[in-house]
Amino acid sequence: MIKVENLTFAYQAETVVKEINFELNAGKSLAIIGPSGCGKTTLLYLLAALQKPDSGAVTINGKNLTQIREKTGVILQDYGLFPWKTVYKNLTLGLKIRGYEKYKITKIVGQTLKDLKIEELANNYPAELSGGQKQRVAIGRALVLKPDLLLMDEPFSALDALTREKMQNLILKIHQQQKLSFVIVTHDIAEAVFLGQTIMVMQAGKVIKLIDNQYFGEEKLREKAEFFLLQKKLRQLMQFKTAGDLSYETK
Numbered sequence: 001m002i003k004v005e006n007l008t009f010a011y012q013a014e015t016v017v018k019e020i021n022f023e024l025n026a027g028k029s030l031a032i033i034g035p036s037g038c039g040k041t042t043l044l045y046l047l048a049a050l051q052k053p054d055s056g057a058v059t060i061n062g063k064n065l066t067q068i069r070e071k072t073g074v075i076l077q078d079y080g081l082f083p084w085k086t087v088y089k090n091l092t093l094g095l096k097i098r099g100y101e102k103y104k105i106t107k108i109v110g111q112t113l114k115d116l117k118i119e120e121l122a123n124n125y126p127a128e129l130s131g132g133q134k135q136r137v138a139i140g141r142a143l144v145l146k147p148d149l150l151l152m153d154e155p156f157s158a159l160d161a162l163t164r165e166k167m168q169n170l171i172l173k174i175h176q177q178q179k180l181s182f183v184i185v186t187h188d189i190a191e192a193v194f195l196g197q198t199i200m201v202m203q204a205g206k207v208i209k210l211i212d213n214q215y216f217g218e219e220k221l222r223e224k225a226e227f228f229l230l231q232k233k234l235r236q237l238m239q240f241k242t243a244g245d246l247s248y249e250t251k
C-alpha cells in the first residue's frame with residue numbers, strides 16, 4: 001500500500017528526514033518510535049502530503065503521492081475538533097463538505113457514534129468532554145470518511161494510562177474489523193509494541209531498525225512475557241547513541 005523511497009526532507013538548512021526507505025502492505029500497521037526531534041512527525045506529514053519531499057517519493061496504492069488523499073485519515077495530538085460545533089456536527093462536517101446526501105450522513109454518523117460508544121455525547125461540545133472522549137470523537141471524524149489508511153501522531157499522549165490502553169484496544173479492534181492500515185507515531189515503547197505490526201526505530205532523521213512484531217494482535221498481549229521482552233529489546237535499541245548500527249540483533 002505505502003512505498004517510501006529515498007525520502008528526504010529539510011526545514012531550511014536542517015535535513016530532518018534522511019533517505020528513508022520502507023514498505024507497508026495493505027491492512028498492516030506501523031509504529032514509528034524514536035527520541036524527540038528525530039523526525040517522526042515530519043515523516044508522518046510527508047505520508048499525509050502535508051509536506052512535500054525534497055527528494056525521493058511516497059507511493060500509495062501504486063500512485064505517486066502529490067496531494068492530500070481522500071482515503072487517508074489523519075489524527076493529530078491536539079484532537080483538532082471544532083470547539084463551536086457539537087460532537088454530531090464535528091462528525092458530519094467532512095461528509096457535508098464532500099456533498100454526501102443528508103440521509104447518508106445520518107446513517108454513517110449514527111453508526112460511527114454507536115461503534116465508538118459516544119452516542120450519548122452527540123449533542124455535547126468538545127469543551128464538555130474528557131480527553132478520552134475527545135479522542136474518540138477525533139477517531140470518529142476520521143472514520144466517517146471510510147479511510148483505507150489512518151495516520152496518527154501521538155494521538156493518546158495526553159491520556160491517563162488506562163484510558164490510553166482502552167484507546168489502543170479500540171484502534172486494534174477497528175484495524176482488525178475493517179482491515180484498516182495505520183501508521184502511529186509514538187514516544188511510548190509499550191504502545192509501539194502493542195500497536196506496531198512493524199516497529200520503526202528512528203534516530204536523527206534515519207531509520208535505524210525495522211522490527212517485525214510477531215506478537216502483534218495477540219489476545220491479552222499486555223499480560224504476556226513476550227510483550228515485556230520486546231519492550232526491553234526496543235529500549236536497548238533506542239539507547240544506542242549513534243544511528244546506523246544495523247548489526248544490532250533484536251532477537
Ligand SMILES: Nc1ncnc2c1ncn2[C@@H]1O[C@H](COP(=O)(O)OP(=O)(O)OP(=O)(O)O)[C@@H](O)[C@H]1O
Nearest residue numbers: 011012016034035036037038039040041042043187
Ligand atoms: N516547521 C518547522 N520549521 C523548522 N524546523 C522544524 C519545523 N518542524 C520541526 N522542525 C525541526 O525538525 C526536527 C524534527 O521534528 P519532528 O517534529 O519531525 O520530530 P519528532 O520526532 O516528531 O519530535 P517529537 O517527538 O518531539 O514530536 C526537529 O529538530 C524540529 O525542531
